[in-house]
Amino acid sequence: MAAVVAQRSRDRRAPAWVRPVVYVALTLFVLWSLTPFYWMLVNAMRTDKEIYDYETPLYPAHLNFNHFKELTEGYFFGYMRNSGEVALLTTAFSITIGCIAAYAMTRLRFRGRDTLARSLVFSYLVPSALLFIPMFAIIFRLGLANRLSSLTLVYLTFTVPFCTWMLVGYFKTIPYELEDAAAVDGCSRLGTLFRITLPLSAPAIVVVALFSFTLSWNEFLYAMVFINDDHAKTVTVGLTSMVALDVFFWGRMMAGAFLVALPPVLIYLLAQRWVVQGLTGGAVKG
Amino acid sequence: MKTPPRDKAVNDSNDGSDRRHPEFYVMTRRGLLRAGVLVAASGTILLALPGCGGPTGAPAAGSSSAPGSTAASTTASISPAASSGAPKTTKPGEKIRIWFSDTFNKKTDQAIIDTYKEWGQANGIEAEAIVIPTSQMEPKVAAAVEAGTPPNIIHTNAAYWHSKDQVEDVSDIWNKIKDLEGGLYDVCRTWVTFDGKQWGIPFAINTWPIVGRKDIIEKFAGGKMPATWDEFNEMSARAQKPPLTYSWGICLGRVTDSHYNIARFIMTYGGHVVDKDGRTVTFKSEGTVKAFQMLETQFKKFKIIPPDSLGAPDNAWNNQAYQKKRVFFVDNPSSIWGWLVVNDPELAKNTDHYQSPAGPAGSVTLVDNWAFSVFKKAGNVDKAKEALLYFSQPEQQKKINVAVEGRWWPIYRNFGKLPMWDKMPEFKHFGDWIETARIFSDQGPPTPAAYEVINTFVLPDAVLKMLSEGKSAEEAVDWGDRKIKEIYARYYK
Numbered sequence: 123m124a125a126v127v128a129q130r131s132r133d134r135r136a137p138a139w140v141r142p143v144v145y146v147a148l149t150l151f152v153l154w155s156l157t158p159f160y161w162m163l164v165n166a167m168r169t170d171k172e173i174y175d176y177e178t179p180l181y182p183a184h185l186n187f188n189h190f191k192e193l194t195e196g197y198f199f200g201y202m203r204n205s206g207e208v209a210l211l212t213t214a215f216s217i218t219i220g221c222i223a224a225y226a227m228t229r230l231r232f233r234g235r236d237t238l239a240r241s242l243v244f245s246y247l248v249p250s251a252l253l254f255i256p257m258f259a260i261i262f263r264l265g266l267a268n269r270l271s272s273l274t275l276v277y278l279t280f281t282v283p284f285c286t287w288m289l290v291g292y293f294k295t296i297p298y299e300l301e302d303a304a305a306v307d308g309c310s311r312l313g314t315l316f317r318i319t320l321p322l323s324a325p326a327i328v329v330v331a332l333f334s335f336t337l338s339w340n341e342f343l344y345a346m347v348f349i350n351d352d353h354a355k356t357v358t359v360g361l362t363s364m365v366a367l368d369v370f371f372w373g374r375m376m377a378g379a380f381l382v383a384l385p386p387v388l389i390y391l392l393a394q395r396w397v398v399q400g401l402t403g404g405a406v407k408g
Numbered sequence: 409m410k411t412p413p414r415d416k417a418v419n420d421s422n423d424g425s426d427r428r429h430p431e432f433y434v435m436t437r438r439g440l441l442r443a444g445v446l447v448a449a450s451g452t453i454l455l456a457l458p459g460c461g462g463p464t465g466a467p468a469a470g471s472s473s474a475p476g477s478t479a480a481s482t483t484a485s486i487s488p489a490a491s492s493g494a495p496k497t498t499k500p501g502e503k504i505r506i507w508f509s510d511t512f513n514k515k516t517d518q519a520i521i522d523t524y525k526e527w528g529q530a531n532g533i534e535a536e537a538i539v540i541p542t543s544q545m546e547p548k549v550a551a552a553v554e555a556g557t558p559p560n561i562i563h564t565n566a567a568y569w570h571s572k573d574q575v576e577d578v579s580d581i582w583n584k585i586k587d588l589e590g591g592l593y594d595v596c597r598t599w600v601t602f603d604g605k606q607w608g609i610p611f612a613i614n615t616w617p618i619v620g621r622k623d624i625i626e627k628f629a630g631g632k633m634p635a636t637w638d639e640f641n642e643m644s645a646r647a648q649k650p651p652l653t654y655s656w657g658i659c660l661g662r663v664t665d666s667h668y669n670i671a672r673f674i675m676t677y678g679g680h681v682v683d684k685d686g687r688t689v690t691f692k693s694e695g696t697v698k699a700f701q702m703l704e705t706q707f708k709k710f711k712i713i714p715p716d717s718l719g720a721p722d723n724a725w726n727n728q729a730y731q732k733k734r735v736f737f738v739d740n741p742s743s744i745w746g747w748l749v750v751n752d753p754e755l756a757k758n759t760d761h762y763q764s765p766a767g768p769a770g771s772v773t774l775v776d777n778w779a780f781s782v783f784k785k786a787g788n789v790d791k792a793k794e795a796l797l798y799f800s801q802p803e804q805q806k807k808i809n810v811a812v813e814g815r816w817w818p819i820y821r822n823f824g825k826l827p828m829w830d831k832m833p834e835f836k837h838f839g840d841w842i843e844t845a846r847i848f849s850d851q852g853p854p855t856p857a858a859y860e861v862i863n864t865f866v867l868p869d870a871v872l873k874m875l876s877e878g879k880s881a882e883e884a885v886d887w888g889d890r891k892i893k894e895i896y897a898r899y900y901k
Contacts, residue, residue, distance in 0.1 A: 170751040174731040254547070259555035267557075347551045350507075350538045363541045366512040369727055369747050 159383065166190065166377035173372045189377035198378055200353060201360035206385070208270050208345075208356060209338040212277040216334040217327060219278070220285030225315050227286070228293040229301070239290060246283040250343050253279075258347050272348045273356065277338045285330040292326035293319060328396035336386045357382050504528060504788060504795050505559035506537040508780070509545050511612075512743050512815055519811040520611075520799075524561075527798040533791060558783040560792035566600050566608030566781045571856040575607050576782040576789050581797045582606040589802045590821030595845050599777035602853050608779035609800050611808070612816035615838055615845070616668060616774040617761035619730060619744045620737040624655075633762040637676070637702055640765040644712040647736060655712040657735030659726065659868075660703075660875070661719050666868035667861070669739045671848055672774040674699040674867075676767030681861065681892060686852025687900045692889035695769065700874055700881035702767070707875050718876055731755070739764070745834060746815050761834050763841055773841035776848065778816070817842060857899040866891045 165173055166189050167182040227239050257276050266272035301314045309317060320327065345356040361382065364375045390397065506524050511517055521537040528535025540548060545564065552558045553574055569575045586592050593613060600608040625633055628647040634640040644655030659666045671681065679696030682689055707713045714735065727744050729735045731752065738744065748756035763771045780799070782792045798804065802820055809818040814832045818824060824839035849858035870888030873879045
């Protein structure tokens, strides 16, 4: 028996050339992914003159952290805080509303359920370039212009549909029998949601949380239109403020861009186990 | 039936986790509920923070300015509190909002903010002036106007908004200031006058000189900027070393700066986009064709224009190209010089501003203006006009122009003689050049049609047809003429 298994294993083994090819491909992929970070960091550590020099090496001639220091002198970290607040709030509300809505759509029977489910996708597909003016009119009339809460409110209009839609797919894969068993044991509908469905859906919830966070963190158009006060700007708008007319402060921008990229990257690194599971789960069973 | 792994998470352990699937171990329902409570609590706290739940608690930019800068002026022609002369208490809810594009110079931005604030404090009205990055101005203004909530005063395109009936006639302000301090330059009138009225009040003249390298002129032209385009071509061909360096960083791609560069070039050959009435398209002319032919000569024969200039990357024609020393001459406002003074003093010393070489119709200086307009729908029009009048007074303009440090030229002729200019010899000719300067719409006013020609890139597209698609200069001009006529026909039937 052991001999047969060993023979099958040998038969299945990939040809010798595959491994080097895979490693080369993976190395290229890693380079492809890391080069932007490297380039941001390198330019953040160059002086403005070095950035503009004609013959600039691919590495910094010396370590210069002045651009990072310049960021501390401005309001950059205030922009970061604003973005963080908006992204966290949006994420929290998106998950809460998305979970409840998705549960209702998968477990409750009511008229128009299918239409509602489909309209979720359509509402997500409307581009923000079409919506920003009417949205601004609404926000202004609500007296929310120039407030970060206006951004949270508007971001929810596209994060909630997506989160709900994604969670609907995931909730459908959870056997009804589990909830029936819980009901038999006296668990209420909400109890079932919180005690059975949500814990089983952790990977999907992590994925939608990441989606909401990164989308809110990176959003630019609404943040640009709704917010005027310098101290209420989010970081994406703050970064573009480093372009004055046709003058680009590349060093400062690169330092800022590097710092802006860090939170989503760190969160993805920490949560990647669930991300992979949630995405593949949705892909196979959604 | 095979049960999916997730289903095994139905607990059989005391702590609510499934030990066979460690991925669920850390995400227990209790943990999840705790996290939910935590997030909800955090959200509540964050909402309560001044920066999130309400109007930002932090002071607006510039609000911490020194008291000295906000004291009522004693020497202004019109004092901030025109009626009583004494500061008043701010009336709750009364507010004048002002938006202006960043000026590249923080001291200037602050001076503008302080000037409006000074007026507001003296009149008991909150005057909130906000710097908007140039790239963000158009969508923000469009959204605000569409929502019916524009700011009271905006540094914007008066012609366009006048055509939409959004801006107030400010001829009364114009008439009060036009003759002060040697008078306003003629080009200021051209910039804001339509239908015989003024729809904006300029506060800056943005001059487009040829920014160039002194050492190149010294070495290859005997220390004097070539007088004609032919001489310029010859000097350039000798000086440059392509592909590392090119002489002429003219912008020819699909960006608005290209229109300015090409329009000025055409003007030196006597070509014009429109007639003086601002309605009759006169693009197709011998002058325009000759200018196109010269551009073709520069591009194909002398090869003094970077080939990638057609794609309009900043690297080929604009600030970056000059700052990298890739090109020796560019047709651009003096922001380049401002950057060099701070970041590359050596190149700044080696840089000067020149008038363009001459074509058959002579040399041409192009300028644009920065102007404030009063928006009707913002309400409080009278107060907004008072604020704008105060801002436009010579005393206020003088303070702002001193803060500008050369980024732009003042609107009042006498301010071109301020002592500050003695320290900046690179600007010594600006006053004279502006006296005969033209604007992008050349002979006519900067009408909405003229702006559409800019924004749809007709001129660079016509040049691209010649340089990239192989059409002759005549064919390219003919194509451009048709396109411009189509645009003007929509506005003037």
